[in-house]
Amino acid sequence: MKRRGTLLIRIGELKDFLRRFFIFLLFVSAFLLILLSRVDSLVVDAANSFVMNVTGPVMQVVELPSRFIHRVYTYFYDISHIYADNRALQVENKQMLMLQNKVRTLEVENQLLERLLNYVPPAEATFMSAKIIAESGDSFTHTLLVYIGDENVKKGQIVLGDESVIGRIDKVSGRYAKVILVTDINSKIPVVIERTRVRGILSGNNTAFPQMMFTRSTSDIQEGDVVVTSGVGGMFPSGLPIGFVNSVKNGIVDVETMADISRVEYVRIVDYGLSAESENLSEFLENDKNAQ
Known part of the structure; x- marks a missing residue:
């Protein structure tokens, strides 16, 4: 019995020792685990730093071509x-x-x-506007080609630029008409000096200054005098402005047209109901020649 009690006591002491040992072992294990996790974290951080320091420059070098290509593409x-x-x-x-x-x-x-x-034409006159589409200003002719459409335009009708005479209709073909300018060598218009009523014929000479011819005297003609149509011959009505006297030298009267023909783009074709009577005009010229 005594031995049995002693054995139980020893067994109890052993159990108590083991329990305490396991508790100690548990604390030691927890401490070691905490220590190991800390050590692992430091190792991992160190490893990560090492890898980053090694691979960082390498990645930069590797990325240089791609960055260059991207920049070139963007550019x-x-x-x-x-x-x-x-x-x-x-x-x-x-x-x-x-x-x-x-x-x-x-x-x-x-x-x-x-x-x-x-410009307001007389009540008996009819008129239309036409656009210049071509002009000829060589040494032989000074003419215009205008578009008249379906208008009833006839040869001999008067052509105005702005408010002054620049010529007359010479030919009509379809929707176009040829205008012979006052500066053309074939143009002859009976005119009169508005101030003194001195008559003459404005004759074109293919220059910018047609000449007033067949005047009885040039003593009453001065520079700046207004030249208008006289109405003689039935080709033009009287009083239509043409130009100004530019110069009077040695009996020659140069006239400057009121309209700058080189700048005219639109013209007005006026029909006064007058017919061109060349016989009357020829008779007038012959009478003036004989009178001189």
């Missing part, structure tokens, strides 16, 4: 867009310039037509 992409935008702006600018030119042209044409409208 040319931007240039292509800038070029496209520039082309679009150029097209838009050209369109704007064309519109501006059209607006200016319309403004000028409107002004020209307004000038033509300022």
